[in-house]
Amino acid sequence: MAFPSSKEELRKEKMQDSDRQPNGTKGASESQFRKGLAKLLRNRMAVFGGILILGYLVTALLAPVLYPGNPSAPNLMRSLERPSLEHPLGTDELGRSILGRVIYGSRVSLMISIGVVCVGLLVGVPLGLVSGYYGGKVDFILQRITDMLLAFPGFLLALALVAILGVGINNTVISIGISMVPIYIRLVRGCVLSVREQVYVEAARAVGTRDLKILKRHILPNVMVPIIVQTSLGMGTAILFAAGLGFLGIGVQPPTPEWGAMLGSGRGYIFNSPHVATFPGIAIFLAVLGFNLLGDGLRDALDPRSKI
């Protein structure tokens, strides 16, 4: 084979191309990691992304301190007020403070995105490891299932799964999580394929190390970097997808303060009270921007040859 003959092969080639020189020893990879971290801290955009995320984390943790009231309690006397000193971001159609709901919304959104990447990691990484390491029939079947799932664009897949599972916060997490699984499977499998043939893996096998130990000790550490990068970018995608589902009315349900759902209900008042839809959108945008900046920075620092 002289040239890549299909998109799939092109993609594979790119993946191999992006593989770092794998390190067999733990010490070397640790020092490399430290070097990467130093590089990350020099990247101003990545640091900015990190600060944004830190800000959201603090907001989510301190939500009851920052906004002592109940963000879901309606107060119809004061509905659709413009931003004022008392309500810095105004109130929504039920008279609830938008600031309070945006603050509490950071809890919901961060929780969802953490849940989503957990589903993706816990299901996708082991399956990718097994698929790449063992090959054969298991690999074939797993890859065909992955093909099938990847036949849908991510958001549509999550949408289809919500259609099947029903609305609500748990189903939002499961649906978006499953839609990320095939991405992790492909990513991890591609990395494993190139690490599997390394001499140190062969040596470990030759001295009779059990497969599980080889996977855990020799292969997993070498596929960690792309997983970390993908996870940061995946957190941003999860927030976007969850907000999208909430906006359509098939994600997190009211009265839970969720940014997407807030935008969805604010849409009805766009002509007279555009502030209702403006601020939750800014909250989504900055959170996603933070994760994307950090993800880009992580990739540049730890995995400079990759192009994902």
Add this chain to the structure above:
Amino acid sequence: MFQYTIRRLISTIPVLIGISLLLFVMLRALPGDPALVLAGQMASPEDIELIRVQLGLDQPIHVQYAKFMSRLAVLDLGRSARTQNPVMEEIWARLPNTFLLATTAITLACLLGIPAGIVAAVKPYTRVDYLVTSFSLFGISMPVFWLGLMLVVVFSVTLQWLPAGGIGTWKHVVLPTVTLASFVVAFIARMTRSSMMEVLSQDYITTARSKGLMEKVVIVKHALRNALIPIITVVGLQFGSLLGGAVLTETVFAWPGMGRLIVDSILARDYPMIQGSILIFGLLYILVNLIVDLIYAYVDPRIHYD
């Protein structure tokens, strides 16, 4: 080439069958009886039973699937539980609208994204580059539905230049197109930039320059052609996320397309409609990927398909 096309077409069949099987089994394994939904709250148990028999829901699941597939072979996707119209008819009525939006958006995205990416790659780490890179980062991080709403606030509510929603004149197309394209422009610009930068560092570019070719010729003829493959991949893949984005954009602008159809069907638990429209979306996506693969051959004569 012809043989390859046929082979690729055949290879999509198992994927499609898999998708249909997955959708079919999962939709039926779930709580919520479609016959109940269809009959409404006032129906007697006999009515519900009658509807169940009419829908074939009383038969074993493998028989139901076999019937579903044999009807699918003649493009009969059943009837909508909500409107009673044939699913295929409703899809046909809306598909052109989504297709129009997707085409205008991808065209706009290419027209903006590719030149922006080239400029950024030719003058890396200059102001132009930073501008393009930050704009594309913004585009990727911005929720499309929010951008759509903000465009409505500016252009429909404040300036009153363009309609806030609906369909009809060319004016109705502008805001949805810009909204839908925003995300894709960003991706295309990013990919064009990184692909061009890689090609521009190759030896043959240095050769082309050193033999005194005009910079324009070097960029367009020597660099761009070689950078095109990953760009085409991204455009093809983005077509898929465009379909996903269409769901949101169509909701913002009350655009009567496929995306809106899916959401309405999900909200109404209209199973035949959900099944049919998702299947058609999957088919569209697979077809686009196939077309992308075939375009490779024209752009890059080194690729051969055996």
